[in-house]
Amino acid sequence: MRSIAIICCLLFMGKMTAQKIYGRLVDENQIPIEGAYIFNIQSESHAHTNELGTFRIKESQIGDTLRIGALGYSTILVPLQEKSYVDPLEIELEESALELGEVVVRPKTNALSVLSAIDLKVRPVGSSQEILQKVPGLVIGQHAGGGKAEQLFLRGFDIDHGTDIALAVDGMPVNMVSHAHGQGYSDLHFVIPETIDNIDFNKGPYTADKGNFATAGHVDFKTKEVLENNRVGFDYGEFGWNRGLGMFNLLKTKKDKAYVAGELLRFDGPFESSQNFSRVNLFGKYTKQLWNDAKLSMGVSYFTSKWDASGQIPERAVNSGRITRFGAIDDTEGGTTSRSSVTLKFQKPIGKQGFITSNAFFSRYDFDLFSNFTFFLVDRENGDQIVQRESRNLFGFNTVLNQNIEWGDIDLRLRAGVGLRTDMVQGNELSRTLNRGTVLQNIQLGDVRESNFNSFLEGRIEFGKYAIVPGIRLDHFRFGYLDNLRTDQEEGKVKKTRLSPKLNFLFDPTENLQLFLKTGIGFHSNDARVSVSQNGEDVLPAAYGVDLGSLFRINSKIFVNSALWYLHLDQEFVYVGDAGIVEPSGRSERYGLDMGLRYQISDRVFFDSDLTYTVARSKDEPRGINYIPLAPDFTASGGVTFYGRNKFSGGIRYRYLDDRPANEDNSIVAEGYFVVDANANYELSKGLTLGLSIQNLFNTDWNETQFATLSQLRNESQPTEEIHFTPGAPFTVRASLQYRF
Template identity: 30%
Template sequence: MDGQPVNFVTHAHGQGYADLNPVIPELVESVDYWKGPFFGQLGDLSTAGGAKFNFFDTLPEGIATVGIGQHNYFRGLIADSIDLAAPASFDAKSPALPDVRSSLTYAFEYNYYDGPWNREGNSERLNGFLKYFRKSSRDSFSLTAMGYDADWDSTDQIPRRLIDSGGIGRYGNYDNSVRGDSSRYSLMGEWNRDESNGRTHADFYVGKYDLDLFSNFTYFLNDSTNGDQFEQQDERWFLGGEVNRMWEFSEGNSVTVGLQTRHDILDGIGLYNTTGTVRTSPVRVDDVYESSLGIYATADYRMNDWFRVQPSLRADGFYFDVDSNNPANSGDTTDGIISPKLNLIFGPWQDTEVYASAGTGFHSNDARGTSITIDPMTGLPTDSVDPLVRTYGFELGARTERFDDIVSTVSFFYLHSDSELLYVGDAGTSEAGPATERYGVEWALYWKPTDWLSFDNELTLSKGRLLDVGSDDEIPGAVPITMNTGITVGKSEGAFGSLRSRYFSPRPLIEDGSVDSRSSWQINGRVGYRKNDWELAVDVLNILGREDNDIEYFYTSRLPSEAPGGVDDIHLHPAEPRTFRIYLTKHF
């Protein structure tokens, strides 16, 4: 989000947890994407790629939106930019005054939703955003304060056998006390200067984050008396920033050098056994300090009119310090890694480029895993994990704009990780797993035949497997086929509409491949009408009314009537049924 990372390291609910709650969609001017470990400016947790949400410095117009829908859905938003200093006027009889612009952008958003679940979700979130922006001559500066506060009642995933037996319906739940609340407040600053031969950039961020989450995924498997409910608590300060300098040379050639740092200070990140959201005993409680420093250099050099080279080199150092409630699990460690990367671009010929990319990257592991010696659940000795995990990949592809109004890309990719982060459904967290490899083919097509019609389609065929584990080498949750398709019609005024489709094929839920998930095919649509500064729109979610599942895991759980040892079963959270929402928007 501008310069602030979305992902959290050493997170109570799983390493690399992505918190997108602060993002208000209407404030995003553009999104930059990078695919694969081929770009020097991207460090931790970016092996598959990265995305950057760029917020508006100044909104082009104010916006007020109210949305209502089924299951007590409500969304309200107001956002606008206040012009603090208009561009200076010019007088032919006197020297021109400096061109100075400044603005203050604000936004407030409120969301509420109960959902179709038998237990009302009572999901409530309040977002705030305030950004000061100033541009004068060669310099631009912004200071952004943003924050959200949210709480909800959970329904969690439920065992399929309980649905099949009629014990609960698809939208039922088991534990009526699980819930959560979360908040995040931050301050970001950014400065840019246009130099005669390039650009200088600096940014910083500092923030406070809290999460308190109660879950119960195995019911009475581990504790037949009090149940298996647990609490994950995360409370931290985080801060960091980046400084980089880009030099431009002749014919668009450039070199960029940058430095990035990040620090997370966690006070009492904890896992507790609970009953009815009341703590009964701590499993593990830690104070953690994790810091990193990364330096990188990238270049973009055109060798001739048909060949470009983009080499980059990155070096990262990490420090982990863990103070655990069990001294045997306390400790500190350091680790470092160097990551070379290279992109080769050939062409264009007939408006077509061919590219080849290769590079290494990494991801960090949870700091608590770097110092662990005793498993807090069993009390038995256990091995620590590597602080940093090497990854590498390559990609070969072609991009073309040979045909009018069409942009298309076809690519083959390969990605290897020395240890993949695997989400463990019954624990509600991610753990360091074995080495993996993934490979596949991707095809993307974007077609805009007229100014009022556009079409896009993205298809991925991929295979993933665990390495050095024998024949049971399926990666749980790895989706072999995904397809996203969209059609958009309409002009700036009059009728408009869109239809979007997202397909996930069945995927293995267990390493031996004996259990698969269901496929998921969700089609959502929007129709509306724009006139002057007003807009009315209706959204329809899950148009086909399919009984798909948003979550499916396979693990062991035990209901009170079942024998000790529990039952291996699919645990799922259903997708929402066909749902209608209506929005009224005023632009000003």
Template identity: 30%
Template sequence: MGRFVPGITTALLVLTSPAAFAATDDAADTASNTVDDVLVTAARRDLIGAAATSSQGVVVKEELELLPAYRVGQMLETVPGLVVTSHSGEGKANQYLLRGFNLDHGTDMATSVDGMPVNMRTHAHGQGYTDLNFVIPELARGIGYTKGPYFAAQGDFSAVGSIQMAYLDQLPAQVALTAGTLGYQRAFAAGATALGAGQLMAGGELVHYDGPWDHPDNLRKGNAVLRYSQGARADGFSVTAMYYRGLWNATTDQPERAIAQGLIGRYGTLDPTDGGQARRMSLSGTFAMPVDAGWLAGGEVTANAYVINNQLTLWNNFTHFLDNPVQGDQHAQDENRMVAGGAISYSRPLNLLGLDHEVVAGLDTRFDDVHVDLRATRARVAYAQLSNDNVQETGGGAYVQATSHWTPWLRTVVGMREDYLAATDHGSNAGVVAARLFQPKGSAIATLWQGTEVYLSAGRGFHSDDVRGASQGNAPLLAKADGEEVGIRSTILPNLTATLTAFQMDFVSELTYDADVGQTEAGRPSRRRGVELNTTYNPFSWLEFYGSVAFSHARYTDSDPAGSFIPDAPKLIGSLGIYLRDLGPWSGGVEYRYFGAHPLVEDNSVHSAGSQEWNLTANYTLQSGLRFGIGLYNVFDSKDDAADYYYTDRLKGEPAEGVGDLHAHPLEPRSVRFTVAQSF
């Protein structure tokens, strides 16, 4: 399945360095880049001797293609224990849940695409906002993932987890057309050609989607990618330009009493003018080369740089007539952002005192210049300015990590990282703030016997907080998180791999979603303890079963009389996948996803029952490259909710203080999509 290129110093560095993740290759690139000793492995399984923890790994392109993803963000559900859902319009960033964390739109899961960070600081809607609508699924090479603050190369937002997605350098010319129920249409085309000493690849998609909503989403989305690359991943470069534009309506979470009173139906909305628009443009580059001369000889340098422009407006009316009984409470969250940054790392194997070591050292930096404001609106027409901020954030991190092999059965991974962030707000929350954070990290790995390893890890990570809160003294600029875990990975049984991990995470300040204002804010200190089990079983070359389940106990750790339960933190998250590949012309996948009951308020007096759903895809490919595909989503037509919250709002005629109520966004009903594709 996955392909590891030996030009990267070690598989460990591949898994922990964002720039080095690109070593997971695929058949298209292997055909063009001469690699004599590519090792084909099942990426989730063959990490014995390479991984630093039991909960990191690689997802290769084939697994991304077989997963029945309803929306592009659900590609990430190939990461064990990660559930991706939505509580508003399709053009908005998804909701992410992992290890008992409701990560809202990406608060503590650092995500990057070809080295470009996706998480946005000091965002109009939510800190760490992670919108993957600009990703074209067919162009994704694969995913590298980590969990916990144990990896020196990972910085802001990575305390709970990190995801590094890489793009292909080339692929066969192809077109695909998809149409389905609920007003879904998609057209995709891509291809590559030789240009000079390299390859020029281009791809694009157009998407339309209405959904089941009484007021259709009418999502209109366009993506375009142009990429030029030369050389191999371990010795070459790429330059990529991306453009994304999206327009949509949104049905947000609605109060249950409005449905019970017959004011709206299950798929209705009290404010049909909610919605959004987004535009993203980026230019990025990656570079890698071995060093053959001087005192750095024997090592490898990788680097990347990027510049991104993001524009977004979200119109949301969560509380209806609570604050303004005449005009209503719809507001527009606007931002116009420029991001520039990059990273460089050097890795090298060493032999000191008769022991083998691998050392990696690196730097990364990022600058955000963002204008963010909040306006009171009615039917998307502004009538009052509520806040207006111009924020500049400059930050960077430096790290070093050493892997030492003490005996044939014992190795350690020890690292340290220092991050610095300074920010200035000119506007409604004017102020200057700065902070730095030292983060030690370490793991010890013992091979009990062939095919079985035990891991013991501890480390510190962080997320940055919204400058608008930090400048007013309401939040630490860098909120640290300390984690510990112990795990085991075993491939002792034929064709079966299992990992079992027990973890604990302590946050000095939990980022929580405040539905009243539609934003995340720095909250109380918290702790999570839990256990995660992942298994992969390949009884035949054409069949794979994959399962993941995580149990967690989440509580605030202060003595606030409001209660110690963390709202929206699920006790249980699980998934089951069945992949069918190369069974003659047939391929496909089945996925079951589940997140369990969880509290909606701190005293647990109101809670959600959770959600579950089955999805599947099936493909039939002719020798000519013509493929017919079908996707069936929410197979058993579950009536569960994709997301729910408890907060106070006010409908017309209700008391001025409003009514506390459960607000829900339902799962989409059963739907089907048909695809016809041709590769040339």
């Protein structure tokens, strides 16, 4: 009767008046599909789904047809009937082969994330090293035995282990503030790569809901709610590589989903002194559909790792024949680390035009790292080995409200949120040691208490093909440090607040093109020990950024992104090798060009490439001695992925890092490299796949990480400053066998 009444009313008016249609998209497992595109063929109005899979499309009437598509799903046509005005549409999409023709850049504020969505569909993540390599333009380097967090390079930054990029997994921050090894230290090895479902990233300080460390950019990883299938696998390779993987669904119903995953890894490495690397990862996730479309999920993880390492070695020791490229000066380096975490997430719709998302997290973290950067420069008898260690409890929450508001022809989308993060660190230590056993001298030893309360408000005002996205963020920090080496000193405390405005402009002339101008202010916090000692001066240095760029689907096969950008930092962080820490330095500026290409050569062959050119300079030093150590000026990565007709698949990947200055006057140069990897897979039978991968296909001699360091060997009378490096992997073959059921 209700449907008849609506129709009669419309007929009485003489014509079918355009209405708003509400709906929800899910996949075959009833998981919401975010970022899907809904297009009314008759009125040419459009909409997209939010993270709950819901959408609202205007200017639609009975008899119209909606075209609905999403990346990796079959496009469907939905005719609007009279019941479409009464009840929200419930639509299920089927997965299909990837077609770049399905890419629509228009819907999302952060359309850059479509790049990682394409890459994940084409090349699912298969190793911890690949997790961050999914971010276009991000280059990584591993050193110290594989257990230490990767060194990161992005937009002319040597980010070290995370000083200028904000990382999170399921809403839990990964960056460690006031870490024993360096500010923003980010170890992602606790994530099992095959559990990753979505990667959201953006470059620059332009997003209001991202705060500390989000200067060069941010990356948010989201894990799967349910597994496509159960999986067991085993990898075996050269240099003692062994990896076992198991992933199993426990529940897979419309309202309840749960799975567990586990990873065991052993690796000796190509070094003459074995790395003895081992890692254990366990992860479980449960998702419950509640009343009124509310949803609750919980993730639990446990990670532990230990390793020995040859660490960084001086060029002169290799050139003189004292050691080989894979030798060691101090082979007693190494470390252990562990992380246990619990995350909770609650989502609930609020009417038809809004929803609220809340998450809470707790993590227990332990870290011990033994290093020797200078060998016998400081202590001629015992050597210069140091230990950096800490035990940390990290906990907090975030709550975000999303609400759509209509003002005539103007759509306003509001996002507002509050959050709290607290780090309680015991035994934050830097000490000189001997053979990883004897503490010779405590250099720093204390307890850190650091809290960050934040709130933000962001709006998206849409009118026609234009959108303005203003935002404002407020961060309040409390730094506390108790120096345990001084019995006469009470805990030092400092408070600091920073306001970070953002303003972005978007223009979408077609569903294939987006032009954008992004501006914003971000920041990276300083170490609590520095903040307290400086009495709150320059502890939240600002970063000022602007991007001018475009995303363009040229045709159904080619997708291109580009951006000209500029970033000014009030304070640079510089790695200090002899102390093994990161210290604050002066002002800096960076500007450059980002380019990316995704090309579907055929329905089974994909090509991708990302290039970044950057100029990075210190603003407080004279010309010629104003280089920023290890800041790359040109990086490139990409490759070809193919899916054969006879159960074959595989690909070839490359990465390139140009020569870059290793010190301020460019008198010491860190050599660049070009490395190619390859892989191939063959489906032996249904569900059973044999794989082969080759690292460093052309057996290139390359240095994965490099630093200009002043050091002295035992038999030397004078110290020398030169490149110290960790050698990259030689030609390495690995085989894998996986069974899905």
